[in-house]
Structure formats: structure tokens, C-alpha cells
Amino acid sequence: DTIDAGIFAQLGLSILDPGYLATAVCRSSISYIDGDKGILRYRGYNIEDLAEHSTFLEVAYLLIFGDLPTREQLQTWNTRIMRHTFIHENLVDYLRSFRYDAHPMGMVTSALSAMSTFHPEASTALHGEAIYEDETMVNKQIFRCLGKVPTLAACAYRHRIGRPYNSPSNELGYTENFLYMLDRLSESNYLPNAKLARALDVIFILHADHELNCSTAAMRQMTSTGVDPFICLSGAAAALYGPSHGGANEAALKMLEEIGTVDNIAAFIEDVKNKKRKLMGFGHRVYKSYDPRAKILKKISEEVFAIMGRNHLIDVAVELERIALSDEYFIKRNLYPNVDFYSGIIYKAMGFPTDFFPVLFGIARTSGWLAHWHEQLQEPIPIFRPKQAYDGAAARKYVNIDDRV
Numbered sequence: 001d002t003i004d005a006g007i008f009a010q011l012g013l014s015i016l017d018p019g020y021l022a023t024a025v026c027r028s029s030i031s032y033i034d035g036d037k038g039i040l041r042y043r044g045y046n047i048e049d050l051a052e053h054s055t056f057l058e059v060a061y062l063l064i065f066g067d068l069p070t071r072e073q074l075q076t077w078n079t080r081i082m083r084h085t086f087i088h089e090n091l092v093d094y095l096r097s098f099r100y101d102a103h104p105m106g107m108v109t110s111a112l113s114a115m116s117t118f119h120p121e122a123s124t125a126l127h128g129e130a131i132y133e134d135e136t137m138v139n140k141q142i143f144r145c146l147g148k149v150p151t152l153a154a155c156a157y158r159h160r161i162g163r164p165y166n167s168p169s170n171e172l173g174y175t176e177n178f179l180y181m182l183d184r185l186s187e188s189n190y191l192p193n194a195k196l197a198r199a200l201d202v203i204f205i206l207h208a209d210h211e212l213n214c215s216t217a218a219m220r221q222m223t224s225t226g227v228d229p230f231i232c233l234s235g236a237a238a239a240l241y242g243p244s245h246g247g248a249n250e251a252a253l254k255m256l257e258e259i260g261t262v263d264n265i266a267a268f269i270e271d272v273k274n275k276k277r278k279l280m281g282f283g284h285r286v287y288k289s290y291d292p293r294a295k296i297l298k299k300i301s302e303e304v305f306a307i308m309g310r311n312h313l314i315d316v317a318v319e320l321e322r323i324a325l326s327d328e329y330f331i332k333r334n335l336y337p338n339v340d341f342y343s344g345i346i347y348k349a350m351g352f353p354t355d356f357f358p359v360l361f362g363i364a365r366t367s368g369w370l371a372h373w374h375e376q377l378q379e380p381i382p383i384f385r386p387k388q389a390y391d392g393a394a395a396r397k398y399v400n401i402d403d404r405v
């Protein structure tokens with residue numbers, strides 16, 4: 001508070017901080033992480049309590065508006081969001097126009113930016129940023145985004161498997177409706193198994209926000225330009241598409257498949273210790289103890305296997321974790337399972353194709369992205385413009401093309 005950023009700028013005082021690893025670019029009261037103690041809280045509530053007692057939509061409300069909703073507020077919130085699940089027919093046609101094997105994350109990212117053209121009244125480029133001084137206008141976009149993202153994801157999924165798109169069913173819960181549109185994990189008449197729908201709902205809670213991860217930073221960076229939330233979400237989803245961000249659970253799953261059986265773990269661990277391999281799904285920039293989300297996911301995996309049948313990869317994962325956590329190499333480096341260690345096995349057990357994993361992550365993270373958008377509207381930050389440390393050529397004399405060697 002006491003430091004005037006302008007003085008720093010005048011004095012030219014700045015640090016070289018690649019990837020902003022040591023720079024806080026905003027204040028936020030949305031999520032709190034204590035990486036040493038393995039604590040994650042949304043708006044002050046422990047992730048364990050939210051995963052046990054809340055629904056995903058309730059958590060989305062908490063993240064965006066700061067408090068848990070009353071029963072009445074929750075009912076209105078659920079109804080509003082579920083009323084916005086339908087997408088324009090032309091947007092369905094747009095999704096149909098992709099190649100049969102288009103990556104679902106590419107389709108969803110594109111459809112999110114296309115949404116901007118279907119809701120021009122929300123465009124700051126057309127109407128100015130002042131439109132977001134109106135709370136109704138802000139809330140409308142939140143309902144739209146949360147309502148429509150699962151529908152876009154379901155369209156992308158159905159397109160990939162060459163099946164017709166299913167309209168949303170607004171009487172169902174948020175995650176139930178998503179599974180209904182996919183026609184996945186159905187018991188009868190497209191209606192999903194309630195326990196599996198709840199398991200996925202909890203997984204969405206665990207992935208809803210994680211302070212300034214790369215995609216959320218992208219969301220905030222784009223928000224700082226004043227562009228509409230659909231375009232911002234598209235930018236955030238594009239960042240999530242990157243294998244270092246949204247794709248680590250796929251890498252963890254591939255690693256477990258490659259290890260194959262419990263007998264091969266010891267040799268694999270030796271390769272990791274000899275720096276020939278990395279233990280995917282282990283280690284975290286922030287968590288230097290057990291990622292609290294991984295603990296909950298481990299429990300969920302057992303619940304899912306009880307219904308879907310046990311996948312032998314869970315035995316490999318549990319034994320790998322047991323061996324690693326009792327090995328000096330991993331203990332000394334504070335390497336513990338992260339959120340990606342168990343999520344891939346669960347998604348596989350639920351029958352999702354691997355390239356759909358980041359889409360599932362994106363549906364959940366939309367709530368966090370919107371919470372940061374909302375917070376930034378209330379506490380605007382100047383347009384992001386990080387400095388660079390130029391280390392290129394000094395001034396050079398222009399050389400005509402015939403004289404170049």
C-alpha cells in the first residue's frame with residue numbers, strides 16, 4: 001500500500017521474473033492455498049468440507065459471490081443457470097462443421113469465442129465497458145456461461161462419436177444434465193447413475209478454482225483489456241488446452257498404463273531416481289505436501305470402481321504412491337501425488353476418452369474463471385503490460401537485400 005508503483009516505474013526499478021513466479025499481479029479473496037500444510041480453501045471454506053457437503057453449483061456461487069447461498073438463493077441460482085443451458089441452433093451447426101476427429105478442446109475453445117457473436121449486447125467492444133456497471137448485465141453473462149459451457153462440451157463429445165446432439169434437460173441437476181446430454185453413465189432412458197453423477201460433481205468442485213494458475217491468469221489478463229467474458233473464457237480455455245496445464249492427468253494415466261503391473265514399479269522408480277523419467281502426477285509448484293484434492297480423489301476412485309468395476313491401474317497407482325512416499329528421494333524433495341494422479345484413472349473408469357479430460361477440467365474451472373472476472377470488474381487492474389528485459393541486437397544499419405550475406 002505504501003509503495004507508489006509510479007515511482008518504481010520512473011526509477012526503472014523492476015525485476016526479471018520469467019513466468020511471474022515471484023510476482024503477485026492482483027489481490028484476490030477467492031481461493032487460498034497453503035502448499036506446505038496441504039490446505040486449499042475457497043472463500044475460507046476447506047475444500048474437504050465443500051466436497052463433502054456442497055454441490056458444484058453451490059460452490060460456483062460461493063466462488064463468484066463470496067458467501068455460501070441460502071436455500072432460497074441456491075434455488076434461484078440453480079434455476080437461472082439451468083434456464084441458460086440451450087445454445088443457438090447456429091452454434092450447434094458451427095460445432096457440427098468441425099472435422100469428425102477435431103479435438104474437443106479446440107471445438108469448445110472456438111465455440112466459446114463464437115458465443116461472443118451470438119450475444120452482441122454483452123460486447124464491451126460494441127457498447128463500452130460501462131455496461132458492466134449494471135449488476136443484472138454481469139449476472140446474465142455468468143448464468144449464460146455456466147449454463148452453456150456443459151452444452152458446448154456435450155455437443156463436441158457427440159460430434160466426435162458421430163451421434164446427434166441431445167438437448168439439455170433443465171429439470172436435472174447441473175452435472176446430471178451434462179451426463180444426460182452425453183448419454184454417458186446412463187442407467188435408463190439417458191438418466192445417469194446418481195452416484196456417478198455425484199462423483200463427477202465432486203470432481204468439478206475440486207477443480208473449480210486454484211488461485212492464479214496459468215489459465216486463470218490468462219482470464220485476468222484478457223479481462224484487463226475490457227473484452228467480453230466469452231472471449232476471456234475462450235482465452236482461458238486455450239491456456240488450459242496446453243499439455244503442461246490441463247493435460248497432466250492424461251500423462252499420469254499413460255505412465256500407469258506403461259508401468260502396467262505392480263511388479264514393474266520398482267524398476268520404474270529407479271529410472272525416476274536416475275532422472276531418466278518423471279513421476280507424472282507427482283510434485284507441485286505450490287504443494288510441498290499431499291495435495292488435498294488428490295486425497296479426496298483417491299476416495300472417489302474407490303466409489304467409482306465399486307460401480308464401474310475395478311481398473312487394475314488403481315492398484316498400480318496405490319502401490320506406486322506407497323513406495324514413493326516411503327522413499328528418501330521423494331521425501332527429501334517433498335514430492336507427493338497431485339490432483340492429476342488419480343483423476344485420469346477415474347475418468348478412464350467412467351469411460352471418457354482421454355482427449356476429453358481437459359474439457360471436464362474446463363467445465364469445472366469456468367466457475368473459477370468467472371469468479372476472477374467478477375472480482376476484477378469490482379476491483380479493476382490496469383491493462384496487463386509486463387516488462388521485458390531486451391537482450392537482442394544493438395542498433396544496426398539497414399542492409400539492402402542484394403547486399404545481405
Ligand code: ACO
Pocket residue numbers: 244245248272277278279280281282283284285286333335338339340
Ligand atoms: N518426478 C520425479 N522427480 C521430480 C518430480 C517428478 N514428478 N517433480 C520434481 N522432481 C524433482 C526434480 O527433478 C528436482 O530434483 P533435484 O533437486 O534432484 O534436481 C526436485 O524434485 C525439484 O523439482 P522442481 O522442478 O524444482 O519442482 P517444481 O516444484 O518446480 O516442479 C512440477 C513442479 C513442474 C509440477 C513437477 O513436480 C512436475 O513436473 N511434476 C510432474 C508433472 C505433473 O504432475 N504436473 C501436474 C501438476 S498439477 C497441475 O498442474 C494441475
